[in-house]
Amino acid sequence: MFPWWIYVAFKQMFPSRRGVSFFAAVSILGVALGVLGLFGTQSVMNGFHAKISQKLRDTTGDVIIKQGGRPISEWKGVLEKLSAYPEVVAAEPCAKGPVMMTFNRVPVFPILRSYDTIRDKSVLPMEKGFIRLGKLDELDDDSVILGQRLAYAMRANVGDTVEVYSPAMLDNVGKDEIPMAARLKVVALLRTDFSSVDSNVALVSLRRMQELYSLGDSIHEICLRLKDPSMDEDFAIRISKEVSPLSVSTWLDANESFLSVIKMEKTMMSIIILLIIIVASFSICISLYTSVLRKTRETGLMCAMGARPWHIICIYCLQGLLIGVVGSLAGLALTVLVMHFRESLVEIMVGRERLAEFYYFSSLPVKYEFADAWRACVFATGLCTLAGFIPALRAAAMRASEAMRNE
Amino acid sequence: MNNPADDNSAPKEQDSACGYQNGGGIPREDMYGAGAKVQIENAVNADKEIGAGEDLSKGTPVLEAIDITKSFPSPDGGKLEVLRGASIKIHRAQSVSLMGESGAGKTTFMNAVSALERIDGGSIFWDGERIDKLFSGAQAARRARFMGFVFQSYCLVPELDALENVMLSARIAGLYKPFKTRKAARDLLEKVGLKDRLKYLPSKLSGGEKQRVAIARALINSPSLLLADEPTGNLDETTGEEIMDMFLRLCSSEGASLLLITHNPDFAKRTDKALKMSKGIILPS
Numbered sequence A: 001m002f003p004w005w006i007y008v009a010f011k012q013m014f015p016s017r018r019g020v021s022f023f024a025a026v027s028i029l030g031v032a033l034g035v036l037g038l039f040g041t042q043s044v045m046n047g048f049h050a051k052i053s054q055k056l057r058d059t060t061g062d063v064i065i066k067q068g069g070r071p072i073s074e075w076k077g078v079l080e081k082l083s084a085y086p087e088v089v090a091a092e093p094c095a096k097g098p099v100m101m102t103f104n105r106v107p108v109f110p111i112l113r114s115y116d117t118i119r120d121k122s123v124l125p126m127e128k129g130f131i132r133l134g135k136l137d138e139l140d141d142d143s144v145i146l147g148q149r150l151a152y153a154m155r156a157n158v159g160d161t162v163e164v165y166s167p168a169m170l171d172n173v174g175k176d177e178i179p180m181a182a183r184l185k186v187v188a189l190l191r192t193d194f195s196s197v198d199s200n201v202a203l204v205s206l207r208r209m210q211e212l213y214s215l216g217d218s219i220h221e222i223c224l225r226l227k228d229p230s231m232d233e234d235f236a237i238r239i240s241k242e243v244s245p246l247s248v249s250t251w252l253d254a255n256e257s258f259l260s261v262i263k264m265e266k267t268m269m270s271i272i273i274l275l276i277i278i279v280a281s282f283s284i285c286i287s288l289y290t291s292v293l294r295k296t297r298e299t300g301l302m303c304a305m306g307a308r309p310w311h312i313i314c315i316y317c318l319q320g321l322l323i324g325v326v327g328s329l330a331g332l333a334l335t336v337l338v339m340h341f342r343e344s345l346v347e348i349m350v351g352r353e354r355l356a357e358f359y360y361f362s363s364l365p366v367k368y369e370f371a372d373a374w375r376a377c378v379f380a381t382g383l384c385t386l387a388g389f390i391p392a393l394r395a396a397a398m399r400a401s402e403a404m405r406n407e
Numbered sequence B: 001m002n003n004p005a006d007d008n009s010a011p012k013e014q015d016s017a018c019g020y021q022n023g024g025g026i027p028r029e030d031m032y033g034a035g036a037k038v039q040i041e042n043a044v045n046a047d048k049e050i051g052a053g054e055d056l057s058k059g060t061p062v063l064e065a066i067d068i069t070k071s072f073p074s075p076d077g078g079k080l081e082v083l084r085g086a087s088i089k090i091h092r093a094q095s096v097s098l099m100g101e102s103g104a105g106k107t108t109f110m111n112a113v114s115a116l117e118r119i120d121g122g123s124i125f126w127d128g129e130r131i132d133k134l135f136s137g138a139q140a141a142r143r144a145r146f147m148g149f150v151f152q153s154y155c156l157v158p159e160l161d162a163l164e165n166v167m168l169s170a171r172i173a174g175l176y177k178p179f180k181t182r183k184a185a186r187d188l189l190e191k192v193g194l195k196d197r198l199k200y201l202p203s204k205l206s207g208g209e210k211q212r213v214a215i216a217r218a219l220i221n222s223p224s225l226l227l228a229d230e231p232t233g234n235l236d237e238t239t240g241e242e243i244m245d246m247f248l249r250l251c252s253s254e255g256a257s258l259l260l261i262t263h264n265p266d267f268a269k270r271t272d273k274a275l276k277m278s279k280g281i282i283l284p285s
Helices: A004-013 A022-060 A076-083 A148-154 A167-172 A206-212 A229-240 A256-294 A296-304 A309-340 A342-349 A352-359 A370-396 A400-405 B028-032 B034-050 B106-113 B136-146 B162-173 B178-191 B207-219 B237-254 B265-269
Strands: A063-066 A088-094 A096-098 A100-103 A106-108 A111-115 A131-134 A143-147 A161-165 A182-190 A201-205 A221-226 A247-250 B063-073 B079-090 B095-099 B121-126 B147-151 B225-229 B257-261 B273-278 B281-283
Touching (some): A004 B162, A063 A229, A100 A148, A148 A182, A182 A201, A182 A206, A256 A370, A400 B106, B063 B106, B079 B095, B079 B106, B079 B121, B095 B237, B106 B257, B136 B147, B147 B207, B162 B178, B237 B257
Antiparallel strands (some): A063 A221, A063 A247, A100 A106, A100 A161, B063 B079, B063 B121, B273 B281
C-alpha cells in the first residue's frame, strides 16, 4: 500500500471521474512541448552532425597524408605500404584545387578533384550510388564528372563539353599569350546529397588533374579509407612514423572548425530552448502556489487529521515530479512522432530545395542519443519538482489552526 | 481555579529526537508521582465546579484540559490573552456543548485541546495521556486515531468523491484497509443518508450532503472524541436540525464523546452538558 500523500497528490492531478485536471493537463503539455523542443532540436543537430561527418569521411577519406601543403613526389612507395595494411580498405593518390569552369559562357569556380581511374577502389564510396546520370567507367583523361547541383547551375548535362582553366595555366603562359582551356566532356553527374560537394566539386582523372596543375607525377595528398572508421585516430598515430616526414591527419582534424561550429550551434540552441522548460516550470510553480492558497482549508483539515508538514511538502513536490515525469515521457514520444513525419513538415514549412540550399541535405537527418533524452528528462523533471517545492514550503508552513480560521 | 499542573514547565516546542519531552505518553499519576495525585484530584474537584452533576464513575476522561492559557501577539506589540485558564473534562460517550459570544475563545480552545495550537500554560490529557508536551509529530499521530473533526465549512477534498473523502481520514491515520475501510465508509455514508451519493464529487453535493460526508469522515476511524465547530453554521434551519439530529444520534451509537461548539441554544440543550465560555474562561454551568 503506497503512502496516503502519494494518493492525494495523484488524485489532485487526476481527480476521480474527471480523468485529468486542467492544471495537470496544461502543465504536462507545457513540459512535453519543452522536451519536444529540446530533444527534437538536439536530435536534428545530432543528425546533421552524423550525416555531415559521414559525408566528410566519404569525400575526404578517414586519414589524409600530406606534405605541408606542398606536392608529394615520392608517393608510390608510401601508397603501396599503406595499401598493405589490413585496416585499409582503399588508398588513393589525390590532387585537388580550384579551377574556373565555363559552359555557354556561364563561369563557375568549383574544386576539381582527381579520381584514380587506374586503381580498383577509390576513397570515394561510389558503390553508394553517387553516380546518378551517365557512367563512372566512361571517365578518362578527356572527360569530367560534374556535381549535380553544379551542373544545374551551369545548365550543363551529360554529353556537353565544358572548358576548364586552372591557376597553373596562368603561370605557364607567356606575356601576350592566352591560356588554352582544357575541353572536357561531361560523362556523368555526381550526387552525394551533400550540398557542398554536389554544388562545388567536379571529378577528373588523376592524370588530367596532374596536368592541369602542372604537378608532373606528384600529387597533393594520399587519402585512406579504413575498415573501421572509428579507429582513424589510432591508425593515424600508428602510421605517422612510417610515413615521416609526411604529416598524417584524420578527417576530424581536417574539418575541425566546421564540426565545432555544428557542436556550438547545438549547444546554443539547447540553451535557448531550455528557456522554454524554465518558463513552463514557472507556470507550474505559479499554478501550484495558487492551488495551495485555494486549498488552505483542505490542507488545514489534513493537518488536523494527522498530516505532518513533510506530508504536505511531499504532496506538492510529487505533483511537480509527476508533471515532470509524465511531461518528459510525453515529450519524448512527441519528439519521435514529429520526427517520424519530419519530411512532410519540412516540405510544408520550408520546402526541400531550400533545406538543401542552406543545410547541405535534401532530407532532414535525425539521430536520437540516449544521453540527450536522459538530460532533457532529468532537467525537465528536476525543474518541475523544484517548481512544486516552493508552493509546498508555503503549504507546509501553514498551521492547521490558522488554516481553519481562514474560512 | 488553581492549576495543579502549574509546577510543570509550560509546554515548549519539541526538542527531543524521539519526539517526546518529559512525561510524553505517560499516565498522569505515574508522571507526577504519588504526591502529585493530590494535585490531580484537586483538578478533578475543580472540574466539578464546571460540570455539575457529572458522573465520575465513568473512569478516565476522554478529554481533560486543565487551566489552559493561550495568548497571541496583538498588532500593537502587546499580548492578546484569548484563553485565561479554561478547563474541561469530557467522559466517554458524553456530549458537551460550548457556547459563547464571538471572540470568547471557543475555537482557540478547541484548537488547544486538539493540540492544533500550542498552549502557553495548563495541561491536556487524552484518555489519561498528557498530550501538550508531546512533539507535534506524536501529537498528530495520536490525534489522527483519537479525534474526528467537523467544521462549519466542510473541507472536503474537491478531487475525491464522497466515498474517497471518507476513506481519506483512515488513510491519513494509517488505518486504511482496502476492503474493510471501504465497507465501513459505505456503511457510514448509508447511515448519514448518502447511499446514492457515494461516487459524487463534492461539487455535485448540496451543503447538507457535504456536511453529512464530513460527519462520516469524522467517524470513520471510530474516534474517542469528536470536535465539532459550528457544524450547522452554513446550513438552513431545517437542514441544520436534520444534520444535528443525525450527528448526535451517530455520536451516541458509535460511542464517541463530543465537544460541540455552537451558537444555537437548542442544539446545546440536546447535549449531556452545556457549557458557556466568556473571555477565555469556561463558566460553571
